[in-house]
Amino acid sequence: MGLSIAIAGGIMMFTFVYVMMTLPGIVDKTISITEASSDMSKVEDSITKTTMDVNSISASVGSQVITFSIDNSGAEKLWNYQKFNVIITYKGTSTTQTEALVYYGSCSGNPPSGYWCTDSISNDNLEPKILNTGETLSVKSTVSQNAQTGAIVVIVSADNGVTSSRTTTI
Incomplete structure (x- = not known):
């Protein structure tokens, strides 16, 4: 029983570390998409206001x-x-x-x-x-x-x- 608890703890620790290491990449991509969307909105606004x-x-x-x-x-x-x-x-x-x-x-x-x-x-x-x-x-x-x-x-x-x-x- 002690071995299974250690293995389960190891799996949970690996999963936690894996999530923590992939999270910055996901957040970085989300920020890039948000910035691109904001830039696109500014260009569309400029086009709409130009006559x-x-x-x-x-x-x-x-x-x-x-x-x-x-x-x-x-x-x-x-x-x-x-x-x-x-x-x-x-x-x-x-x-x-x-x-x-x-x-x-x-x-x-x-x-x-x-x-x-x-x-x-x-x-x-x-x-x-x-x-x-x-x-x-x-x-x-x-x-x-x-x-x-x-x-x-x-x-x-x-x-x-x-x-x-x-x-x-x-």
Whole structure:
């Protein structure tokens, strides 16, 4: 009888130690899942609060410069412009062209071919260089070919993936 009590005690001690050694791994995985879920909720909240509109597309026949504006009508601040995607489709010299432009920074004149830049933000009193709710960002872009008579489509995607587009004809 003494041997069976010792064996039962050993089995219980082994089980207790085993549970204590696996518990930190389980807790660590639970914490990782909780953090990932929290991060995902923050991104989804940002996407829900972001509303922007591309407006006022302007271009001249025979020019490479296309200007447009972005209105922030959502609750999310837009500021990480280098992670924005700007795609412009237009009638070029011989065929329709689609170009993904690269952020050039703040404008001082027109950006080089293949780039877009931030010209100004209207009513930018609250936080300089950040597009807050109700503010409008003026953008200049330079495409690789001279625009010809036809449709121009501007698509802008914010850093969180929210997109807006506008089409105009010159």
